[in-house]
Amino acid sequence: ETGVTQTPRHLVMGMTNKKSLKCEQHLGHNAMYWYKQSAKKPLELMFVYNFKEQTENNSVPSRFSPECPNSSHLFLHLHTLQPEDSALYLCASSQAGEAGELFFGEGSRLTVL
């Protein structure tokens, strides 16, 4: 059982669809993150949750809606996305206060048609 598990691994959706990405961590961490990875660009931090509370929203458009029901689970709800939102979405976890030592999931590859 891997430390951070993301589902689905691949997702294709139309611009009018609603879908969700799921992340689960089995490491006992209490901070969870969503990152966006586009080709040839640095990882972009989207959201941070510490002890289930959102502590950072990096100016992310409202068509991305995160949800953190507990310290082990993190969701990213997607609605009316744009083609430029196509990317690899990475979930990560860490001990709160140790933002450096991130443990990443394998990512969800999103394609918006």
Add this chain to the structure above:
Amino acid sequence: GQQLNQSPQSMFIQEGEDVSMNCTSSSIFNTWLWYKQDPGEGPVLLIALYKAGELTSNGRLTAQFGITRKDSFLNISASIPSDVGIYFCAGQPSGSARQLTFGSGTQLTVLP
């Protein structure tokens, strides 16, 4: 915000050669980290550096936290095919901002 300049963007080397890549910033960082991302996987932490001047090794990998706190390098000695992947530097800036800033990555290809 802070930006990291990572170079080179890509490298093609022969198996057995040594590799060096680096990151620089105009800002001071408290922590430097190096991650590797295999194809189809998420990044994995290779080395973490917490003090200026610190030199840390992990097997064939060696990384250093620059004295000025504005740069770091990663060396890989005697490269092997499984070293292929994208290597990212990341830094935790000083001051109130706690989240990592990532470089744009170095794509490493090892030729047999």
